[in-house]
Amino acid sequence: MKAVYPGSFDPITNGHLDIIERASQIFDKLVVAVLDNVDKTTVFSVEDRLQMIQSTLNKDLNLKSKVEVVSFSGLAVELAKSIEADSFIRGMRDIGDFRFEWEAALLNKKLGNVDTLFLMTDPIYAFISSSRVREIARLGGDVSNWVPRSVQKFLSKLN
Ligand code: PNS
Secondary structure, eight states: OEEEEEEOOTTOOHHHHHHHHHHHHHSSEEEEEEEOOTTSOOSSOHHHHHHHHHHHHTTOHHHHHHEEEEEEOSOHHHHHHHTTOOEEEEEEOSHHHHHHHHHHHHHHHHHHOOEEEEEEOOGGGTTOOHHHHHHHHHTTOOOTTTSOHHHHHHHHTTO
């Protein structure tokens, strides 16, 4: 079974990485899909976001063999269909995430008959997000607990 984990990953955090690790144990193949849509502005370019994820995964041979990283634009269901993925994976931190995720999951089911499976975020990452991490880094704070090492280098350019 193959799953797609779509997201902005602006940048990838340890919370995302935890979802990738856990999902890769459930599915035979996991495709991390980085959104490259012109109407969603990101701080990091799609090339940088892909590189941050790839260099993080390269450090783990097991993950490297099971996880592929791609970029996509357009509808996530079109990507899922084109690579014959069975479902989407998304992490859920709290009830605040639920509204968006519920709507997106129903939309994706209706649009392309692709189901979404949710993994509850590990509580140690429940209060972090890419935007918080960027804010802390920009203000000179220590983000080493929240992002992989390869991401720290990119974040240090923000301040
Ligand atoms: O990391 P994010 O920003 O919460 O991820 C949101 C994402 C990329 C999963 C969502 O915006 C998405 O799938 N966008 C692609 C366009 C699409 O398929 N829209 C309909 C479902 S939301």
